[in-house]
Amino acid sequence: MKFFQKKRNKPQLEDNSSYRSGRRLFLEKLGLGGVLAGLVGMGFQSFRSLIPNLLYEPAQRTKIGMPQNLAEGMTFISDMRLYVFREGKSFYAVSGSCTHLGCTVKYTKLQQPKQVEINGEKTVVPFEFHCPCHGSKFYADGTNYAGPAPEPLQWYKLEVSPDDGQLLVDRSQIVERNFRLTV
Amino acid sequence: MWTWNPGSDKEAGDAIVKNLLLHWFPNKVSKGSLSWSYSFWLGTMSFVLFMILVFTGVVLMFIYVPSVERAYSSIKDIEHVVSFGWLLRGTHRIAAHLMVATVFLHMVRVFLTGAYKNGSSVGANRPLNWIVGIILLVLTLLLSFTGYLLPWDQLAYWAITVGTNIASAAPLVGKWIRFLLLGGNEIDQNALIRFYVLHVFFLPMIVLFLFCYHMWRVRKDGGLAIVDREALDLKPEKIASVKSKTYTLLGITNGTSVHVQNTEVDGEKNSVPSSPHLLRRIWFVSLATLIVVVVLTFLFPAPLEEPANPSVTPNPAKAPWYFLWLQEIVTITTVNLGWFTINGALIGGVLLPGILLLLGIWWPYRDCSGNASVGIWFAPERRRQNIVFVLICLFIILFTVIGTFLRGPYWNFYWPWETWPEMPIKF
Numbered sequence: 001m002k003f004f005q006k007k008r009n010k011p012q013l014e015d016n017s018s019y020r021s022g023r024r025l026f027l028e029k030l031g032l033g034g035v036l037a038g039l040v041g042m043g044f045q046s047f048r049s050l051i052p053n054l055l056y057e058p059a060q061r062t063k064i065g066m067p068q069n070l071a072e073g074m075t076f077i078s079d080m081r082l083y084v085f086r087e088g089k090s091f092y093a094v095s096g097s098c099t100h101l102g103c104t105v106k107y108t109k110l111q112q113p114k115q116v117e118i119n120g121e122k123t124v125v126p127f128e129f130h131c132p133c134h135g136s137k138f139y140a141d142g143t144n145y146a147g148p149a150p151e152p153l154q155w156y157k158l159e160v161s162p163d164d165g166q167l168l169v170d171r172s173q174i175v176e177r178n179f180r181l182t183v
Numbered sequence: 184m185w186t187w188n189p190g191s192d193k194e195a196g197d198a199i200v201k202n203l204l205l206h207w208f209p210n211k212v213s214k215g216s217l218s219w220s221y222s223f224w225l226g227t228m229s230f231v232l233f234m235i236l237v238f239t240g241v242v243l244m245f246i247y248v249p250s251v252e253r254a255y256s257s258i259k260d261i262e263h264v265v266s267f268g269w270l271l272r273g274t275h276r277i278a279a280h281l282m283v284a285t286v287f288l289h290m291v292r293v294f295l296t297g298a299y300k301n302g303s304s305v306g307a308n309r310p311l312n313w314i315v316g317i318i319l320l321v322l323t324l325l326l327s328f329t330g331y332l333l334p335w336d337q338l339a340y341w342a343i344t345v346g347t348n349i350a351s352a353a354p355l356v357g358k359w360i361r362f363l364l365l366g367g368n369e370i371d372q373n374a375l376i377r378f379y380v381l382h383v384f385f386l387p388m389i390v391l392f393l394f395c396y397h398m399w400r401v402r403k404d405g406g407l408a409i410v411d412r413e414a415l416d417l418k419p420e421k422i423a424s425v426k427s428k429t430y431t432l433l434g435i436t437n438g439t440s441v442h443v444q445n446t447e448v449d450g451e452k453n454s455v456p457s458s459p460h461l462l463r464r465i466w467f468v469s470l471a472t473l474i475v476v477v478v479l480t481f482l483f484p485a486p487l488e489e490p491a492n493p494s495v496t497p498n499p500a501k502a503p504w505y506f507l508w509l510q511e512i513v514t515i516t517t518v519n520l521g522w523f524t525i526n527g528a529l530i531g532g533v534l535l536p537g538i539l540l541l542l543g544i545w546w547p548y549r550d551c552s553g554n555a556s557v558g559i560w561f562a563p564e565r566r567r568q569n570i571v572f573v574l575i576c577l578f579i580i581l582f583t584v585i586g587t588f589l590r591g592p593y594w595n596f597y598w599p600w601e602t603w604p605e606m607p608i609k610f
Contacts, residue, residue: 081494096494132498132499133499133510148517148527150525151524
């Protein structure tokens with residue numbers, strides 16, 4: 001029991017200044033700094049690990065079948081939320097994702113084709129796209145004309161796959177609205 | 184031992200102080216604080232609802248599977264296979280709905296009674312507690328949002344779609360926040376597990392922590408604001424000097440205490456022991472809340488929409504009622520400035536709610552009404568700000584009602600008695 005009764009050299013309270021300087025102060029700061037650095041490091045690595053390095057998401061470039069097998073008019077490719085149109089030998093693809101908040105717009109065939117003016121040009125519109133979430137409306141070419149959508153629907157680039165001749169849609173490449181792929 | 188029915192003040196005090204669950208209550212509470220019509224006990228209700236949510240939620244965690252493939256079927260199992268599963272899920276859902284309502288109404292009550300003001304109590308910082316309360320309201324909404332995503336049905340899927348796209352409308356960091364929330368660019372397994380962990384652990388822990396701080400602050404602020412009010416109404420009375428031990432610079436000395444003149448809020452006339460008076464009311468509020476939740480669960484069983492389908496948006500796609508005012512606002516706030524268009528998602532989804540929140544946080548520091556307006560309903564001095572506040576609340580409620588009852592397919596306007604036209608599911 002002698003060990004516990006051994007008197008330690010307690011630092012003198014009056015001698016506060018020397019106690020908190022030199023080696024002791026340095027070690028104190030080192031310890032505190034070490035703990036802080038450790039916490040910051042842990043925080044950073046935890047946060048960083050939540051930002052994925054590898055995504056297992058569907059490819060942006062996808063084959064959608066042989067051009068001649070595509071039906072005349074509209075085809076909806078549901079897993080890509082994509083409207084593909086065929087007019088004889090020419091093809092184009094319009095995104096089904098509303099530019100307001102990303103709901104899938106619905107293809108709405110009009111009872112009677114209507115005449116509208118898009119960018120100063122008179123066109124006949126046989127169908128439109130309507131969004132169920134907030135009521136945005138788009139003409140056949142994707143031009144927004146009513147509701148909260150701020151931009152027209154996006155058009156994606158279509159190509160013919162060089163290996164097997166299938167149509168290839170590239171959702172990372174947005175194209176102008178006069179784009180046509182002729183096969 | 185703990186006593187339900189204390190025979191003396193000392194027993195009453197011990198019943199509170201010596202009890203782990205009760206020690207954060209004051210020994211005695213003023214009669215005004217116990218009034219039904221002052222606070223309507225909305226804060227207590229909110230906490231009771233939170234506890235119901237924790238209990239039902241923990242049980243649900245054992246039987247729900249947070250995976251894209253199995254989430255929907257596990258909810259179906261909870262509904263149709265698990266004993267009392269429907270009751271568990273229904274109670275959880277109703278309690279969540281009610282909690283949104285009670286927390287909101289609690290905020291309305293605090294505003295209209297000027298209870299975020301410091302009044303005459305020393306060392307109070309009620310504005311800070313008001314800010315904590317606003318954070319708790321936002322957290323309650325986030326908990327609801329992350330919660331209704333978990334069934335992975337159509338409501339869930341399109342709510343994440345719209346919700347995270349609103350986040351991505353925020354300037355500069357928006358896209359990045361969406362990526363971080365979803366754990367990718369597409370709504371898939373990463374997104375589900377993230378929202379799950381947020382819902383069952385992260386957000387509830389923050390709520391619990393802030394709740395403790397909220398309650399601690401109420402004690403530090405001298406109790407409910409009505410206590411300040413009561414102190415104003417009382418004339419200072421001479422209280423006989425108490426012979427006591429006093430701490431001085433030289434140590435403990437015996438003498439008389441310095442409080443020669445004091446108001447008597449804590450005195451015999453105006454306050455009662457917390458045990459049993461406060462506890463009795465808390466039990467009563469808890470029981471009433473529980474009964475309401477269970478009855479509503481029987482009346483409104485929890486719905487489950489079709490499984491999530493990324494290619495088909497339901498028509499109309501409606502958020503839960505407490506977000507419908509936001510859905511209404513993002514619909515009508517897209518602004519056209521000639522060639523430049525600002526998305527309603529930014530104005531209605533980010534800026535407007537952000538401004539409302541900042542205004543709420545700032546308001547206690549702006550409100551310079553006097554001490555007579557603290558802890559009293561509709562103080563005449565605060566009439567103008569009360570009117571503005573009520574108008575803002577009424578707008579939110581009005582938009583909620585429009586969104587709930589007057590919107591149909593393609594978000595078109597329909598009267599409640601009008602039947603919606605038949606809509607093809609896909610096109």
